[in-house]
Amino acid sequence: MCGIAGLIHRGKSSKVGHELQGMLQALKHRGEDSTGYALYGDTDGKNFIMRFKVGENVGEGSTSVAEDVSVYDERKKIVDSYLNEMGAKIIKEERVLPYSLRYEIEYYKKDLLEFSQKIESIPGVEILSMGKSLEVIKDLGNAKMVCDRYNLDKLIGTHAIGHARMATESGVDIKSAHPFWGYPFSDVSVVHNGQLTNYWNNRRALENKGMRFMSECDSELIAVYLAEKMRDGASLEEGMKESLTGLDGVFTYFVATKDSLGMAKDTMAAKPLVLYESDDLVAMGSEEIAIRSILPQEIDTYDPFDGEVKVWQI
Amino acid sequence: MANIKSVSKKTKAQAMGMHTEVLTGRTQQKFFNPDEAENFYYFGTHDVDFNKRTDLDVKDMTAAEANKEIDNLMGQGYGTIVIKNPQGKHSLGVGILNKLNLIFEGSLGYFGMGSCDGPIVRINGRVGWSCAENLMAGKVVIEKNAGSCFGAAIRGGDLICKGSVGARTGIDMKGGTIIIGGDAGAFTGFMMQRGRIIILGDVGINLGDSMYDGTIFVGGEIGSYGSDAVDAELTKSDQDWLKRKLKVAEIGENFDVSKMKKIVAGKKLWNYDNLEPTEKKGAI
Numbered sequence: 001m002c003g004i005a006g007l008i009h010r011g012k013s014s015k016v017g018h019e020l021q022g023m024l025q026a027l028k029h030r031g032e033d034s035t036g037y038a039l040y041g042d043t044d045g046k047n048f049i050m051r052f053k054v055g056e057n058v059g060e061g062s063t064s065v066a067e068d069v070s071v072y073d074e075r076k077k078i079v080d081s082y083l084n085e086m087g088a089k090i091i092k093e094e095r096v097l098p099y100s101l102r103y104e105i106e107y108y109k110k111d112l113l114e115f116s117q118k119i120e121s122i123p124g125v126e127i128l129s130m131g132k133s134l135e136v137i138k139d140l141g142n143a144k145m146v147c148d149r150y151n152l153d154k155l156i157g158t159h160a161i162g163h164a165r166m167a168t169e170s171g172v173d174i175k176s177a178h179p180f181w182g183y184p185f186s187d188v189s190v191v192h193n194g195q196l197t198n199y200w201n202n203r204r205a206l207e208n209k210g211m212r213f214m215s216e217c218d219s220e221l222i223a224v225y226l227a228e229k230m231r232d233g234a235s236l237e238e239g240m241k242e243s244l245t246g247l248d249g250v251f252t253y254f255v256a257t258k259d260s261l262g263m264a265k266d267t268m269a270a271k272p273l274v275l276y277e278s279d280d281l282v283a284m285g286s287e288e289i290a291i292r293s294i295l296p297q298e299i300d301t302y303d304p305f306d307g308e309v310k311v312w313q314i
Numbered sequence: 315m316a317n318i319k320s321v322s323k324k325t326k327a328q329a330m331g332m333h334t335e336v337l338t339g340r341t342q343q344k345f346f347n348p349d350e351a352e353n354f355y356y357f358g359t360h361d362v363d364f365n366k367r368t369d370l371d372v373k374d375m376t377a378a379e380a381n382k383e384i385d386n387l388m389g390q391g392y393g394t395i396v397i398k399n400p401q402g403k404h405s406l407g408v409g410i411l412n413k414l415n416l417i418f419e420g421s422l423g424y425f426g427m428g429s430c431d432g433p434i435v436r437i438n439g440r441v442g443w444s445c446a447e448n449l450m451a452g453k454v455v456i457e458k459n460a461g462s463c464f465g466a467a468i469r470g471g472d473l474i475c476k477g478s479v480g481a482r483t484g485i486d487m488k489g490g491t492i493i494i495g496g497d498a499g500a501f502t503g504f505m506m507q508r509g510r511i512i513i514l515g516d517v518g519i520n521l522g523d524s525m526y527d528g529t530i531f532v533g534g535e536i537g538s539y540g541s542d543a544v545d546a547e548l549t550k551s552d553q554d555w556l557k558r559k560l561k562v563a564e565i566g567e568n569f570d571v572s573k574m575k576k577i578v579a580g581k582k583l584w585n586y587d588n589l590e591p592t593e594k595k596g597a598i
Binding site: 267268269272289291296298300301302303306 | 519
């Protein structure tokens, strides 16, 4: 089933980590195999923030194979040496969990493709997000568990999207959890509720064009699909509109960039979405109770129609 | 329900599009007999007094607790119950099988008022997916918007949304009337088998897709027609009925019904008979 939620404050910042946690926790009955956050925090915009993992969570319910922590240490060392080789300077380093790290990096090249390919050439290493505002945090368990584990409650920012996952067609692991980074584009993230039926056809075509897939989760296709469109010069909104015919199946998805948040709904309108819009806040979720977790008072909400694409700016 | 007075106006019902099928051979169709009214009450339902009114705050209740408390209040004879702080909870007000005035001061989540037979309900807010699914009789009025699958598989009663509704409104409906004040999404009337849908605004793609029977009236633009959905002539009888229904529904009272489009089943997809399996074997 899965549940998705998102919010964007217009003209101000807020505790988006806390707010999204409440929204996703309200949707936990839609799936709590894993939960993911894409948070767009207030930063000075100078340095990149890289969230990456050097291993998997092998806790209860995980489909991953356990590894020794020394393996994680070894991978981290190689990441550090590669960063040094590429001229990236680590400004701040935080090892949140043995397998999950957050680096603040000074790096001046704009093309992140070569950078990402080099880092991810290390077996077992995956960049969860790379951006000057975006931080993708995802792990096994429900929204509150992940929020507490990564101390997301106090994160201040302008917008965020998140996902509560019920694993269906791929494993219970971090690599299959949402949100997906719009590799190799800085600050692009995607969450999805639904099922894509032309996943393999699209994946083969996109891999032939040099795009990268890290999981076998069909939802990752949306991030890669949009990234490829933007690489070819399309705007985010143009890419999203093309996806309505380029992607087959049933879907509602959110995509966020450094300064915007968008939603798209397939032409069958088979997956739910409820929207609330005001002058200073847009909130959306698979169910109204997600929005009510941050706006308990009576509000006007609506369901977007089939084939609808909307994008909001901060 | 027991209020049905007569079933003798078959000709008018057929003229209105309520019964258009031509049945041959054996039929299982049964009409209501007023002499058997006592058989149309459910076990475990309540006789309530509409003048006996109370409030119920469900803010800190689960849906199951709230529904149980509504049942408890009906058992005490309360005929008018006002629900405070529903806050988008799912499955509120389901399974009410007797007459009741029920007022929600706020919005409902999914499956609100499902499987009901008889209550008069006003929701001063929005409803999520599958509102009033399987409604048998009664009236449900939504003051704001509604999600998808609005009135799925209803058999009777009036279901009114003053705002706009999502996709697949009236999917598989087998009777009753759905009235929409705003727009409706894709696949409205998908596989409907009987009953009527009125949409004053625009409607999305695949309207009336694979409908078996029933009638859809549209006041605005139609995205596209579904398979086997065709235009039909809007008769004077239709217009009179539409005017009356919109007035009762407190919606679009001054709407010019003469310009509405009427959509019915083309019946080209009909590919079934009404023989029992054993009879089919005999025929073979």
